[in-house]
Amino acid sequence: MINVEEREGSAEPSPERPFLSIENLFVSFNTEDGVVRAIDGVSLSLERGRTLAVVGESGSGKSVTAQAIMGLVRSMGGHVSGEIWLDGQELNGLQPEEVQALRGSEMAMIFQDPMSSLHPFYRVGDQIVEAILAHRKIGKAAARKETLEMLKHVGIPAAERRIDAYPHQLSGGMRQRVMIGMALINSPQLLIADEPTTALDVTVQAQILELISTLKEEFGTTVILITHDLGIVADVADDVAVMYGGRLVEVGQTSTIYEAPEMPYTLGLLSSIPRMDRELPKRLDPIRGNPPSPINLPPGCVFQPRCNYSDRVANGACLSVRPELLPTAPGHLVRCHLPAEERQQISADVRRILAGAQR
């Protein structure tokens, strides 16, 4: 179960704090054009062993959230405020060297493009050995043996030969497997996967998603999966957090998000995607307009300019008042001014149309 609370100010550390807890996270970047508010108050927590999918479109802040957890935002020139608790330790207040010690051991990340984490000049085996030696005091021979085991484990055929290959000698799917092996080599508690299969072909994507699921079971790793693909989310996630304009707009268990979504943006996303398991609609029903500029976010609800239902809210609150992320059912949170009954009615109507595809 995922717990999300909107909290003002910082909370005292408590012994019952969940495995991962992000509290009031704000990230901004100064640019020539103004201040980009990439993350605008995100609070969420995740239990050990779960897979959380963070879903959103470009500019929603989903990747920056991951980078903030990994302590990578400051080196990119961003300003971070808020607290990030991982397994009882607050990360945001740590020194860069302390975060570096955790990166790769306590938490690891895999990226869309494997070449961004593999060095083109070094043999893949040597790179994994280096990752082991950076965090553990073991001999080089033992590290190489462990590397070979890991390469076999992530499904590299002829691992004995490929351990000495350079990244360019491997195919895209193989590189992704090597990167996953490198991320898991020090048994991290938390694995963040940022669009891990977006650059891959669909038959290879299926293999990599299966690999991540299997390894997660085996190592008991907690996974945060960042993606824009709602099919992948349905495949692997336990919980879903939908982001828009730097904020969480809906959070819940995967089944809830697909079967009873309430935020108009989530509904819009589900209506926008062409899907193969349903009757073919004559036309798709896209969300109108374009995502907001992170430099100039709307003052009220970030989704209001594209929302079909904001005129149903009294006093134009959507235009001026920022809605809070509030529980609508246990474990299901929604950021929307519409009354819950009305949201549920809209959701039921939209899903009925989608199921019948009569458009």
Added chain:
Amino acid sequence: MTAAPHEILRVTDLRTYFPVRSRGLLPRVIGQVKAVDGVSLSLDSGETLGLVGESGSGKTTAARSILRLIKPTGGQIELEGVQIANLSQAALRPIRRKAQMIFQDPYNALNPRHTVGGIISAPFRIQGVEPPGGVKAAVQELMERVGLNPEHYNRYPNEFSGGQRQRIGVARAIALRPKLIVCDEPVSALDVSIQAQILNLLKDLQEEFGLAYLFVAHDLAVVRQISHRVAVMYLGHIVETATRPVMYSAPLHPYTHSLLSAVPVPDPRIQQTRERIMLQGDVPSPIDPPSGCVFRTRCFQAQERCAVEVPPLIEVVPEHKVACHFPITVDEVAARARAGKIEVPEAEEQMTGSVSGPHFVEPGPPHA
């Protein structure tokens, strides 16, 4: 639709090979990549043919060869009755107004130093066409038609979002009222909410102008949404072609089965319970494709015959062609999956399996 459907494009035995050169001071040609190897297809007005495949399948090379952005090695391309495969660039120019292209990346397909007005009016200038009412009025009408604000005529591409830039690309493509538009992954760089907008726009324009689309994409759900017919490519060959409903409900080629089964369905209850065919490894290198059937190294139907005999593309029922020695129906696949009898070959042990490796670089398109 503007007129009764008639044939716009007929491609016969199209072949596009790229030379592979050795490295060093004096490179020699040491082989060739058969990026497109004997592709035949046809397209009517008002019709969309979806060309589907994974990376390295040759779908983009085929599309670019058809527009003569890449010189094909062999075969015929007939555009509205005119053979264009061997025309010179000069002779091609008047033909180009009939066939246009929409590119994948709306960020790189537009010159950042030109205004939107300049970009959309370029086809008029290049072809020497003076639209009635003047160029500016015509461009603003086009902008309005694709959902852009005509007042933004003097703005630059960087002032627009990805979706709006793709609309600019669409306006440029339809400026000369072409008969054929080749769309190369036109929505794959866009966010999902914007993808649907562009797909709807393309559908509307097709109905209004009777456009024929050759729609190249890797996303099978997107292709289903827009196509009337679908052709599946693998390593330079079309392995199956059928009408859309048949391709998605009754495919016969093992590769098509595998592709459809690999696409995740956005419904956790269906997705987490359905039987799936999990192919192993990647697409083999097109420099050294497998003998016989190109798919046999990953195929669960493969037998000895597949290694020696190239399966021809045969019409098994009207409008449904398959290139496979052992085609298999959906029901047979399901029965075998339930019995646990789908055995996919292990991944190959070749060292350089990469299609996108450093061995060859696809030449970019010359400016049309």
